[in-house]
Amino acid sequence: MRLLQFGLLVSLASGLAAIFVYLTGVTHLHESYWPSNEDLEALRSLQSDFQKCVRANGLGLQAASGKDYCQVKINFPSDTIPKWFLGNLECKQRDPKTGELEGLSFDFNLCETVATWEQVRNSTTILTKEFIDALPNGWEEYAWHRINKGILLNHCENKSLCMEKLSLVLPQTPPYLPRQFGRCAVIGNSGDLLKTRFGKEIDGYDAVIRENGAPIQIYSDYVGKKSTFRLLNRGSAKALDKVVELDETRREVLIIKTTIHDIMKKMILDIPIKNPIYLMLGASFGSAAKGTGLKALEFALSICESVDMYGFTVDPGYKEWTRYFSESRQGHTPLHGRAYYQMMECLGLIKIHSPMRADPNRVIKWVPSHGTIRAARIASEKLLSFMWQESSICCKCYNSTVLRRVGGASGDPLASCSIVKKQVEREPTNIRKVAADHKKFVKGTTMYPLEHSLGQGVLCTVPAN
Numbered sequence: 001m002r003l004l005q006f007g008l009l010v011s012l013a014s015g016l017a018a019i020f021v022y023l024t025g026v027t028h029l030h031e032s033y034w035p036s037n038e039d040l041e042a043l044r045s046l047q048s049d050f051q052k053c054v055r056a057n058g059l060g061l062q063a064a065s066g067k068d069y070c071q072v073k074i075n076f077p078s079d080t081i082p083k084w085f086l087g088n089l090e091c092k093q094r095d096p097k098t099g100e101l102e103g104l105s106f107d108f109n110l111c112e113t114v115a116t117w118e119q120v121r122n123s124t125t126i127l128t129k130e131f132i133d134a135l136p137n138g139w140e141e142y143a144w145h146r147i148n149k150g151i152l153l154n155h156c157e158n159k160s161l162c163m164e165k166l167s168l169v170l171p172q173t174p175p176y177l178p179r180q181f182g183r184c185a186v187i188g189n190s191g192d193l194l195k196t197r198f199g200k201e202i203d204g205y206d207a208v209i210r211e212n213g214a215p216i217q218i219y220s221d222y223v224g225k226k227s228t229f230r231l232l233n234r235g236s237a238k239a240l241d242k243v244v245e246l247d248e249t250r251r252e253v254l255i256i257k258t259t260i261h262d263i264m265k266k267m268i269l270d271i272p273i274k275n276p277i278y279l280m281l282g283a284s285f286g287s288a289a290k291g292t293g294l295k296a297l298e299f300a301l302s303i304c305e306s307v308d309m310y311g312f313t314v315d316p317g318y319k320e321w322t323r324y325f326s327e328s329r330q331g332h333t334p335l336h337g338r339a340y341y342q343m344m345e346c347l348g349l350i351k352i353h354s355p356m357r358a359d360p361n362r363v364i365k366w367v368p369s370h371g372t373i374r375a376a377r378i379a380s381e382k383l384l385s386f387m388w389q390e391s392s393i394c395c396k397c398y399n400s401t402v403l404r405r406v407g408g409a410s411g412d413p414l415a416s417c418s419i420v421k422k423q424v425e426r427e428p429t430n431i432r433k434v435a436a437d438h439k440k441f442v443k444g445t446t447m448y449p450l451e452h453s454l455g456q457g458v459l460c461t462v463p464a465n
Contacts, residue, residue: 039379148261191322
């Protein structure tokens with residue numbers, strides 16, 4: 001027994017010594033990646049300005065530091081009354097009899113948020129044939145997932161059939177570019193829209209994005225008349241014939257965030273529906289707020305220079321979540337979404353409008369500067385990032401801080417390109433100077449997010465010349 005114990009002690013000591021030697025060697029090998037004092041100061045500055053911003057603009061919300069430089073906690077006032085049940089998580093159902101009420105405190109990762117949304121702002125969010133062709137085994141491993149009942153297509157064994165099913169919603173190349181539009185408004189469906197007549201203000205934007213079956217007629221004083229894009233979930237996509245009637249101009253572009261299916265295809269061909277229709281290609285948001293609203297913001301931030309939100313407000317003291325055109329809606333987690341949108345506003349990504357913030361010229365106070373946000377992103381990616389690749393032991397120590405991203409800690413937007421292919425030829429188009437400048441900045445590269453794989457970087461297509 002004593003020999004056995006002695007052997008175990010020797011093994012343990014040897015193992016610890018080996019880890020120490022290994023980490024010492026790795027640290028010297030990658031010491032250029034270790035965050036400097038300036039890097040850590042950038043992270044502290046981001047935290048400080050962010051907390052001040054939430055305090056000044058959060059309508060009662062407060063932000064506090066978490067367990068490291070990146071973690072934050074956003075809290076609602078204690079007198080806020082949650083009414084939404086999270087549901088039976090084990091059964092993955094929302095059951096008000098067994099589920100817990102939505103909480104008043106939410107944890108977020110500022111570093112992850114900054115990195116994710118920077119990637120979104122540089123990427124296209126429309127699925128294209130170029131993307132599927134450039135993706136390794138794109139038809140066999142990806143395309144069939146974007147077709148309803150694609151499992152019957154046997155991993156697109158019959159590629160012609162898959163292409164035929166996707167053809168109505170699959171452009172060859174991206175129809176929109178980053179920064180192609182100037183000021184954009186994303187319109188949610190909250191009943192708060194009926195408290196303030198935002199209609200004329202909304203119609204003044206360069207592009208307006210709406211959701212699902214939200215009507216315009218008879219509500220135009222509150223929600224405006226203009227509609228450039230409409231993002232649709234599975235249910236709304238099955239009623240395309242009704243959706244196209246919501247826009248009198250019949251020019252609204254329809255963006256479907258799920259799959260193409262035979263019901264939609266039949267309506268497109270038989271009615272016919274002449275609106276441009278595309279499938280959305282999206283990034284992964286981890287534990288962020290879910291739903292069509294967040295995807296609408298993702299699409300807007302991928303094509304617009306600035307983005308404002310209307311109709312998403314769930315402010316402290318709310319009584320119930322209502323839609324401006326129908327009865328109360330159950331099944332939402334509005335407090336989580338409101339906290340996440342507040343985080344986005346205090347990172348300079350969006351501007352939230354509500355009856356409690358009716359002044360369109362309202363200045364958002366204490367938003368961290370672009371320089372602070374950029375420096376904090378690079379610093380957070382530096383922070384022990386080499387250990388993710390070198391040691392599974394150390395990963396466990398720092399997994400809340402380190403961002404596992406291709407090209408992390410680089411100021412070069414193309415450093416995140418994990419797959420690089422030649423571009424399909426583009427038609428020459430006239431675009432805004434801001435969009436042209438961005439195109440020049442990325443050297444003509446088109447970036448596609450690799451869905452649900454933030455850490456794997458992006459797929460990039462580069463000019464042939």
